[in-house]
Amino acid sequence: LTADDGSRSRPIAPESPGIRRSRTRFVALGMLALGPASAYALRQRIASSVGFFWQESFGQLFPTLAQLEREGLVSGRSVSEGKRRRRDYEITPAGESTLAAWLHERPAPQPERNELLLKVFFANPGDVDALGSFIAHADADARAQVKVLRGIEVSLRESYATDPRLPFWLLTVRYGILGNEALVRWCKEARQAVAASA
Amino acid sequence: LTADDGSRSRPIAPESPGIRRSRTRFVALGMLALGPASAYALRQRIASSVGFFWQESFGQLFPTLAQLEREGLVSGRSVSEGKRRRRDYEITPAGESTLAAWLHERPAPQPERNELLLKVFFANPGDVDALGSFIAHADADARAQVKVLRGIEVSLRESYATDPRLPFWLLTVRYGILGNEALVRWCKEARQAVAASA
DNA sequence: TAGCACATGTAATAAGTTACATGATTTT
DNA sequence: AAAATCATGTAACTTATTACATGTGCTA
Numbered sequence: 065l066t067a068d069d070g071s072r073s074r075p076i077a078p079e080s081p082g083i084r085r086s087r088t089r090f091v092a093l094g095m096l097a098l099g100p101a102s103a104y105a106l107r108q109r110i111a112s113s114v115g116f117f118w119q120e121s122f123g124q125l126f127p128t129l130a131q132l133e134r135e136g137l138v139s140g141r142s143v144s145e146g147k148r149r150r151r152d153y154e155i156t157p158a159g160e161s162t163l164a165a166w167l168h169e170r171p172a173p174q175p176e177r178n179e180l181l182l183k184v185f186f187a188n189p190g191d192v193d194a195l196g197s198f199i200a201h202a203d204a205d206a207r208a209q210v211k212v213l214r215g216i217e218v219s220l221r222e223s224y225a226t227d228p229r230l231p232f233w234l235l236t237v238r239y240g241i242l243g244n245e246a247l248v249r250w251c252k253e254a255r256q257a258v259a260a261s262a
Numbered sequence: 263l264t265a266d267d268g269s270r271s272r273p274i275a276p277e278s279p280g281i282r283r284s285r286t287r288f289v290a291l292g293m294l295a296l297g298p299a300s301a302y303a304l305r306q307r308i309a310s311s312v313g314f315f316w317q318e319s320f321g322q323l324f325p326t327l328a329q330l331e332r333e334g335l336v337s338g339r340s341v342s343e344g345k346r347r348r349r350d351y352e353i354t355p356a357g358e359s360t361l362a363a364w365l366h367e368r369p370a371p372q373p374e375r376n377e378l379l380l381k382v383f384f385a386n387p388g389d390v391d392a393l394g395s396f397i398a399h400a401d402a403d404a405r406a407q408v409k410v411l412r413g414i415e416v417s418l419r420e421s422y423a424t425d426p427r428l429p430f431w432l433l434t435v436r437y438g439i440l441g442n443e444a445l446v447r448w449c450k451e452a453r454q455a456v457a458a459s460a
Numbered sequence: 461t462a463g464c465a466c467a468t469g470t471a472a473t474a475a476g477t478t479a480c481a482t483g484a485t486t487t488t
Numbered sequence: 489a490a491a492a493t494c495a496t497g498t499a500a501c502t503t504a505t506t507a508c509a510t511g512t513g514c515t516a
Contacts, residue, residue, distance in 0.1 A: 086503060087377060094384035104467050114383055117376040124504055126469060148512060150467070167384060168392045170399070171377035178315045179285060179369035181434050185312055186292040186365060189426040194366045201368070228387040231455040236379050239448050246444035250437050257429040284475060302495050322476055324497060346484060348495070 088120055088128045089137075093163040096138055096155040103129050103151065113233075116209070116240050129153055137162050184254070192258050199258065203251035206244040213240045286318055286326045287335075291361040294336060294353040301327050301349065311431075314407070314438050327351055335360050382452070387459050394456050401449035404442040411438045 095101070095109050103126050110120050132138045137159035143150045155163070180198055187195050217237050224230045293299070293307050301324055308318050330336045335357035341348045353361070378396055385393050415435050422428045 087375075087380065088503085091380065094380070097384070102467075103469085114380060117374050117379045119373050119375075121505060122469085123471095123506075130469095146513090148467075163384070164386070164389075167381055167386070167389075170392075171381055171396060173403075174375055174377055175317050176315050176374075177285075177317070177372055178437075179372055181315045181437055182285065182289065182292070182312060183365055183369055184430050184437075185434050186295070186361070187427070187430045188362070188365070189430070191362075191365075194368075198369060205371075228459070229385070231459055232382050232385045232387070235448075235452050235455055236383050238451055239376075239379055239382075242444045242448050243441065246440045250433075250440045253436055254433050257433055261426070261429055286475085300495075301497085319477060320497085321478075321499095328497095344484090346495075 086124075086128070088124050089132055090163060090166045091118060091120055092125065092128055092132060093137060093155055093159050093166075096153055097160065097163060100152050100154040102153065106153070114236065116213070117236065132159070189261050192262055196255070196258050196262075199251055199254045203248060203255070206247040206251065209244045210241055210248070213237050213244070217241070284322075284326070286322050287330055288361060288364045289316060289318060290323065290326055290330060291335060291353055291357050291364075294351055295358065295361060298350050298352040300351065304351070312434065314411070315434065330357065390456050390460055394453070394460075397449055397452045397456065401446060401453070404445040404449065407442045408439055408446070411435050411442070415439070 091110060091114070092106065095106055095113075098109070101109060103122075106129075107120065107122060107125055110118065110125075129138065129140070133140045133153070135158075137156060138153045139156050140151050140153050143152055180202060183195060183198065217234065220230065220233055220237065224233070289308060289312070290304065293304055293311075296307070299307060301320075304327075305318060305320060305323055308316065308323075327336065327338070331338045331351070333356075335354060336351045337354050338349050338351050341350055378400060381393060381396065415432065418428065418431055418435065422431070
């Protein structure tokens with residue numbers, strides 16, 4: 065319909081010979097490198113730090129931690145606080161090398177999937193009410209996200225002023241801000257196009 | 263580590279009661295609404311139009327078409343050109359209603375997963391060579407994408423000047439352009455931060 | 461005392477990719 | 489004649505989500 069092929073029967077570098085690998089293990093290792101935690105705490109740590117660009121579900125995280133322990137990349141220790149039991153995980157030296165090795169590997173391009181754009185593409189001119197509301201929602205969400213992320217930006221600068229990792233943490237936040245600002249701009253164009261089509 | 267919870271044991275609107283649904287069927291229906299095609303041709307149509315924000319693999323598309331046929335949402339017809347056999351699919355009225363209904367449903371927020379950002383977040387200050395090269399790659403890719411998309415923008419305007427669907431198709435391209443321009447800006451910031459940290 | 465957050469896990473199932481398999485046609 | 493592309497499909501497997509199950513401790 066438009067341009068550039070995209071076909072080809074390319075067996076070019078299929079991610080690495082044979083093995084397809086989940087990133088869940090590396091997220092777990094990376095988060096544990098910031099300090100020991102239980103599976104539950106780890107999940108929260110993920111949600112509250114990289115949550116806006118990476119999520120992990122419990123059902124994935126729990127078995128992954130068990131697997132990492134079997135491989136000796138993390139060590140687990142059961143703790144009892146009164147009647148409450150908890151299993152705390154800690155990264156091992158082997159886990160740290162595994163993490164470091166992964167950090168040096170080129171990230172695979174994450175193929176984006178955007179359902180809103182799909183609906184824009186297939187939209188029926190003359191029946192765009194729903195589409196208009198989807199765009200309005202996306203606009204509101206993006207603006208809200210920008211506000212949240214600006215808040216995080218400020219509090220990060222305050223809380224970790226001297227931490228050498230601050231610039232990197234800020235970069236991830238900046239990514240979110242710039243991306244959502246672009247989204248707001250797109251929503252403006254989209255609103256106009258939809259209005260013109262109605 | 264930073265802010266906003268993200269936890270909660272939310273059983274709130276789990277996508278729709280019970281059923282998790284793939285979008286593959288709707289992409290197939292939407293593409294067939296633009297005209298009949300074989301599975302192979304359909305896959306190419308997807309890649310060359312919405313490919314930059316949505317991909318489908320053969321292994322997913324083939325069985326989906328078979329399933330859609332069993333449900334009466336598409337009709338298949340085997341064609342023989344000489345010795346070459348082919349199965350062409352066409353959307354049925356039932357398929358068109360299914361597609362229309364989906365177009366009116368609010369798109370689920372697609373949770374993004376960005377491996378590059380993960381590596382930025384976990385980066386070791388003092389060991390940022392690899393990271394620098396990842397960012398350089400991302401920058402080059404984004405700039406190239408912008409060029410490609412600008413080309414598509416122009417050729418779309420020429421080829422479909424009078425088509426009422428043109429504004430919507432253009433919007434998807436604009437999304438790609440604005441997003442990649444934002445990415446280029448981020449890469450600039452990232453390069454500076456990485457350089458400062460080295 | 462009811463409900464919620466803390467805490468830990470398992471099971472079922474869906475979704476999606478990769479690899480395999482086969483054969484025709486076109487191009488070099 | 490070999491290689492690439494067109495064309496159609498299947499099978500194995502990985503990844504990931506959702507739902508279920510269970511119990512503790514706090515608080516309104």
